[in-house]
Amino acid sequence: MLYIQNLVYHPPATHTAILKGINLELAPQELGLVIGPSGSGKSTLLEILSGLAEATSGELRWRQQVLTPDHLQQLGGLVFQFPERHFCTGTLLEELKLGHPELSNERVQEALNEVGLGHLDLKTAPQALSGGQQRRLALAVQLIRQPHLLLLDEPTAGLDWSVRRQVIALLQRLKAHWTLLVVTHDASDLLAIADRCWTLHQGELRTVDPQTLAAKAH
Numbered sequence: 358m359l360y361i362q363n364l365v366y367h368p369p370a371t372h373t374a375i376l377k378g379i380n381l382e383l384a385p386q387e388l389g390l391v392i393g394p395s396g397s398g399k400s401t402l403l404e405i406l407s408g409l410a411e412a413t414s415g416e417l418r419w420r421q422q423v424l425t426p427d428h429l430q431q432l433g434g435l436v437f438q439f440p441e442r443h444f445c446t447g448t449l450l451e452e453l454k455l456g457h458p459e460l461s462n463e464r465v466q467e468a469l470n471e472v473g474l475g476h477l478d479l480k481t482a483p484q485a486l487s488g489g490q491q492r493r494l495a496l497a498v499q500l501i502r503q504p505h506l507l508l509l510d511e512p513t514a515g516l517d518w519s520v521r522r523q524v525i526a527l528l529q530r531l532k533a534h535w536t537l538l539v540v541t542h543d544a545s546d547l548l549a550i551a552d553r554c555w556t557l558h559q560g561e562l563r564t565v566d567p568q569t570l571a572a573k574a575h
Protein backbone atom coordinates (compact mmCIF):
# COMPACT_ATOMS: atom_id res chain seq x y z
CA MET A 358 0.00 0.00 0.00
CA LEU A 359 1.32 3.41 -0.99
CA TYR A 360 0.64 6.32 1.35
CA ILE A 361 1.41 9.94 0.52
CA GLN A 362 0.85 12.42 3.32
CA ASN A 363 1.00 16.21 3.02
CA LEU A 364 3.50 16.08 0.20
CA VAL A 365 4.80 19.52 -0.77
CA TYR A 366 7.23 20.28 -3.57
CA HIS A 367 8.48 23.83 -3.63
CA PRO A 368 11.81 24.30 -5.41
CA PRO A 369 13.56 27.51 -4.32
CA ALA A 370 13.35 28.93 -7.86
CA THR A 371 9.54 28.95 -7.96
CA HIS A 372 7.27 31.56 -6.46
CA THR A 373 4.58 29.12 -5.32
CA ALA A 374 4.75 25.40 -4.52
CA ILE A 375 4.30 23.05 -7.49
CA LEU A 376 2.65 20.36 -5.33
CA LYS A 377 0.62 21.64 -2.39
CA GLY A 378 -0.07 19.20 0.43
CA ILE A 379 -0.87 16.08 -1.59
CA ASN A 380 -2.59 13.16 0.20
CA LEU A 381 -3.09 9.89 -1.63
CA GLU A 382 -3.46 6.18 -0.84
CA LEU A 383 -3.21 3.37 -3.33
CA ALA A 384 -3.63 -0.33 -2.54
CA PRO A 385 -1.82 -3.23 -4.25
CA GLN A 386 -3.40 -4.27 -7.55
CA GLU A 387 -5.20 -0.98 -7.89
CA LEU A 388 -4.93 1.49 -10.72
CA GLY A 389 -4.97 5.10 -9.58
CA LEU A 390 -5.61 7.84 -12.11
CA VAL A 391 -4.54 11.48 -11.67
CA ILE A 392 -6.21 13.82 -14.16
CA GLY A 393 -4.96 17.36 -14.60
CA PRO A 394 -4.35 19.99 -17.25
CA SER A 395 -0.93 20.90 -18.63
CA GLY A 396 1.30 22.44 -15.95
CA SER A 397 -0.77 21.12 -13.02
CA GLY A 398 2.15 19.10 -11.62
CA LYS A 399 1.47 15.57 -12.90
CA SER A 400 4.96 14.76 -14.16
CA THR A 401 6.48 16.40 -11.08
CA LEU A 402 4.45 14.07 -8.85
CA LEU A 403 5.76 11.05 -10.79
CA GLU A 404 9.33 12.37 -10.57
CA ILE A 405 9.03 12.46 -6.79
CA LEU A 406 7.40 9.02 -6.62
CA SER A 407 10.16 7.52 -8.73
CA GLY A 408 12.93 9.12 -6.62
CA LEU A 409 14.14 11.49 -9.36
CA ALA A 410 13.18 14.57 -7.34
CA GLU A 411 12.97 15.02 -3.58
CA ALA A 412 9.87 16.33 -1.85
CA THR A 413 10.26 19.55 0.16
CA SER A 414 8.13 18.14 2.98
CA GLY A 415 5.60 15.42 3.68
CA GLU A 416 5.84 11.67 3.98
CA LEU A 417 5.86 8.82 1.50
CA ARG A 418 5.38 5.28 2.82
CA TRP A 419 5.03 1.79 1.42
CA ARG A 420 3.08 -0.07 4.12
CA GLN A 421 4.97 0.94 7.31
CA GLN A 422 8.24 1.82 5.62
CA VAL A 423 9.10 5.48 5.14
CA LEU A 424 10.52 5.93 1.65
CA THR A 425 13.64 7.89 0.76
CA PRO A 426 14.43 8.78 -2.89
CA ASP A 427 16.76 5.71 -2.95
CA HIS A 428 13.92 3.42 -1.86
CA LEU A 429 11.63 5.04 -4.39
CA GLN A 430 14.08 4.36 -7.21
CA GLN A 431 13.96 0.66 -6.30
CA LEU A 432 10.22 0.52 -5.68
CA GLY A 433 8.97 2.54 -8.62
CA GLY A 434 9.19 1.97 -12.36
CA LEU A 435 8.59 5.18 -14.29
CA VAL A 436 7.46 5.08 -17.91
CA PHE A 437 7.96 8.55 -19.38
CA GLN A 438 5.59 10.24 -21.78
CA PHE A 439 6.54 9.14 -25.34
CA PRO A 440 8.91 6.46 -23.94
CA GLU A 441 9.80 5.28 -27.44
CA ARG A 442 11.90 8.43 -27.84
CA HIS A 443 14.25 7.12 -25.16
CA PHE A 444 15.08 3.72 -26.69
CA CYS A 445 18.82 3.70 -27.17
CA THR A 446 19.96 0.22 -28.24
CA GLY A 447 19.73 -1.84 -31.42
CA THR A 448 17.73 -4.89 -30.23
CA LEU A 449 14.92 -5.83 -27.84
CA LEU A 450 17.37 -7.99 -25.87
CA GLU A 451 19.81 -5.10 -25.38
CA GLU A 452 17.05 -2.66 -24.52
CA LEU A 453 15.65 -4.95 -21.83
CA LYS A 454 19.07 -5.80 -20.38
CA LEU A 455 20.29 -2.20 -20.38
CA GLY A 456 21.71 -1.49 -16.94
CA HIS A 457 20.98 -5.12 -15.89
CA PRO A 458 23.45 -7.30 -17.82
CA GLU A 459 23.01 -10.03 -15.18
CA LEU A 460 19.40 -10.70 -16.16
CA SER A 461 18.83 -14.04 -17.85
CA ASN A 462 17.27 -14.35 -21.29
CA GLU A 463 14.39 -16.18 -19.56
CA ARG A 464 13.62 -13.04 -17.55
CA VAL A 465 13.74 -11.02 -20.77
CA GLN A 466 11.32 -13.45 -22.40
CA GLU A 467 9.00 -13.35 -19.36
CA ALA A 468 8.87 -9.55 -19.46
CA LEU A 469 8.03 -9.62 -23.17
CA ASN A 470 5.35 -12.29 -22.59
CA GLU A 471 3.83 -10.12 -19.87
CA VAL A 472 3.22 -7.29 -22.34
CA GLY A 473 2.13 -9.51 -25.24
CA LEU A 474 5.38 -9.24 -27.23
CA GLY A 475 6.59 -12.79 -26.50
CA HIS A 476 6.38 -13.78 -30.16
CA LEU A 477 9.00 -11.27 -31.32
CA ASP A 478 12.60 -12.17 -32.13
CA LEU A 479 14.94 -10.78 -29.44
CA LYS A 480 17.13 -9.36 -32.20
CA THR A 481 14.35 -7.11 -33.50
CA ALA A 482 15.21 -3.40 -33.43
CA PRO A 483 12.98 -1.35 -31.04
CA GLN A 484 12.64 1.23 -33.83
CA ALA A 485 11.14 -1.43 -36.11
CA LEU A 486 8.13 -1.97 -33.81
CA SER A 487 4.72 -0.37 -34.31
CA GLY A 488 3.65 2.50 -32.03
CA GLY A 489 1.61 0.20 -29.76
CA GLN A 490 4.39 -2.37 -29.61
CA GLN A 491 6.89 0.33 -28.63
CA ARG A 492 4.65 1.37 -25.71
CA ARG A 493 4.48 -2.29 -24.66
CA LEU A 494 8.26 -2.56 -24.84
CA ALA A 495 8.64 0.54 -22.64
CA LEU A 496 6.42 -1.17 -20.05
CA ALA A 497 8.49 -4.37 -20.29
CA VAL A 498 11.68 -2.35 -19.70
CA GLN A 499 10.26 -1.34 -16.30
CA LEU A 500 8.55 -4.65 -15.46
CA ILE A 501 11.79 -6.59 -15.87
CA ARG A 502 13.12 -4.72 -12.80
CA GLN A 503 10.07 -5.99 -10.89
CA PRO A 504 9.08 -2.67 -9.29
CA HIS A 505 6.19 -2.64 -6.80
CA LEU A 506 4.70 0.47 -8.29
CA LEU A 507 4.38 1.22 -11.98
CA LEU A 508 4.21 4.96 -12.75
CA LEU A 509 2.91 5.95 -16.16
CA ASP A 510 3.01 9.45 -17.67
CA GLU A 511 0.32 9.85 -20.38
CA PRO A 512 0.53 6.20 -21.49
CA THR A 513 -1.92 6.61 -24.38
CA ALA A 514 -0.74 10.02 -25.69
CA GLY A 515 -0.30 10.18 -29.45
CA LEU A 516 -1.77 6.73 -30.14
CA ASP A 517 -4.65 6.19 -32.51
CA TRP A 518 -7.96 4.83 -31.26
CA SER A 519 -7.41 1.10 -31.74
CA VAL A 520 -3.86 1.17 -30.32
CA ARG A 521 -5.11 3.14 -27.29
CA ARG A 522 -7.60 0.33 -26.69
CA GLN A 523 -4.80 -2.25 -26.78
CA VAL A 524 -2.66 -0.31 -24.30
CA ILE A 525 -5.62 0.17 -21.95
CA ALA A 526 -6.43 -3.56 -22.09
CA LEU A 527 -2.79 -4.28 -21.23
CA LEU A 528 -2.82 -1.88 -18.25
CA GLN A 529 -5.96 -3.61 -17.01
CA ARG A 530 -4.18 -6.99 -17.21
CA LEU A 531 -1.08 -5.64 -15.44
CA LYS A 532 -3.23 -4.68 -12.44
CA ALA A 533 -3.36 -8.38 -11.54
CA HIS A 534 0.29 -8.20 -10.41
CA TRP A 535 1.25 -4.57 -9.99
CA THR A 536 0.06 -1.33 -8.46
CA LEU A 537 -0.27 1.34 -11.12
CA LEU A 538 -0.43 5.12 -10.91
CA VAL A 539 -1.30 6.80 -14.20
CA VAL A 540 -1.28 10.55 -14.87
CA THR A 541 -3.04 12.11 -17.84
CA HIS A 542 -4.70 15.27 -19.09
CA ASP A 543 -7.25 13.22 -21.04
CA ALA A 544 -8.88 10.58 -18.87
CA SER A 545 -11.69 9.54 -21.22
CA ASP A 546 -11.01 5.87 -21.81
CA LEU A 547 -8.72 5.33 -18.81
CA LEU A 548 -11.58 6.00 -16.37
CA ALA A 549 -13.10 2.61 -17.16
CA ILE A 550 -10.12 0.78 -15.63
CA ALA A 551 -9.42 3.18 -12.72
CA ASP A 552 -10.07 2.03 -9.14
CA ARG A 553 -9.25 5.42 -7.65
CA CYS A 554 -9.22 8.80 -9.23
CA TRP A 555 -8.06 12.31 -8.40
CA THR A 556 -7.97 15.64 -10.17
CA LEU A 557 -4.89 17.85 -9.97
CA HIS A 558 -5.18 21.61 -10.45
CA GLN A 559 -2.23 23.93 -9.82
CA GLY A 560 -0.66 21.40 -7.50
CA GLU A 561 -3.80 20.64 -5.48
CA LEU A 562 -5.10 17.07 -5.53
CA ARG A 563 -8.78 16.21 -4.98
CA THR A 564 -10.41 12.79 -4.81
CA VAL A 565 -13.16 12.13 -7.32
CA ASP A 566 -15.24 9.05 -8.03
CA PRO A 567 -14.18 7.46 -11.34
CA GLN A 568 -17.76 6.32 -12.08
CA THR A 569 -19.20 9.80 -11.56
CA LEU A 570 -16.57 11.26 -13.87
CA ALA A 571 -17.14 8.54 -16.47
CA ALA A 572 -20.90 9.20 -16.39
CA LYS A 573 -20.26 12.94 -16.94
CA ALA A 574 -17.96 12.20 -19.87
CA HIS A 575 -20.69 10.28 -21.74
Ligand SMILES: Nc1ncnc2c1ncn2[C@@H]1O[C@H](COP(=O)(O)OP(=O)(O)OP(=O)(O)O)[C@@H](O)[C@H]1O
Pocket residue numbers: 368370371375393394395396397398399400401402542
Ligand atom coordinates in the same frame (compact mmCIF):
# COMPACT_ATOMS: atom_id res chain seq x y z
N1 LIG B 1 12.39 21.93 -11.21
C1 LIG B 1 11.48 22.85 -11.50
N2 LIG B 1 11.74 24.17 -11.25
C2 LIG B 1 10.84 25.10 -11.54
N3 LIG B 1 9.64 24.86 -12.06
C3 LIG B 1 9.31 23.60 -12.33
C4 LIG B 1 10.20 22.54 -12.08
N4 LIG B 1 9.60 21.38 -12.46
C5 LIG B 1 8.38 21.72 -12.92
N5 LIG B 1 8.20 23.04 -12.85
C6 LIG B 1 6.93 23.75 -13.14
O1 LIG B 1 5.93 23.08 -12.39
C7 LIG B 1 4.69 23.06 -13.05
C8 LIG B 1 4.20 21.66 -13.22
O2 LIG B 1 4.97 21.00 -14.22
P1 LIG B 1 4.69 19.50 -14.66
O3 LIG B 1 5.65 19.18 -15.76
O4 LIG B 1 4.70 18.61 -13.48
O5 LIG B 1 3.20 19.60 -15.24
P2 LIG B 1 2.33 18.51 -16.01
O6 LIG B 1 1.02 18.43 -15.34
O7 LIG B 1 3.11 17.24 -16.15
O8 LIG B 1 2.13 19.19 -17.44
P3 LIG B 1 2.01 18.52 -18.91
O9 LIG B 1 0.61 17.95 -19.02
O10 LIG B 1 2.21 19.66 -19.86
O11 LIG B 1 3.07 17.46 -19.04
C9 LIG B 1 4.93 23.80 -14.36
O12 LIG B 1 4.51 25.13 -14.16
C10 LIG B 1 6.44 23.73 -14.56
O13 LIG B 1 6.90 24.80 -15.31
Ligand SMILES: [Mg+2]
Pocket residue numbers: 399400401510
Ligand atom coordinates in the same frame (compact mmCIF):
# COMPACT_ATOMS: atom_id res chain seq x y z
MG1 LIG C 1 3.83 16.19 -17.79
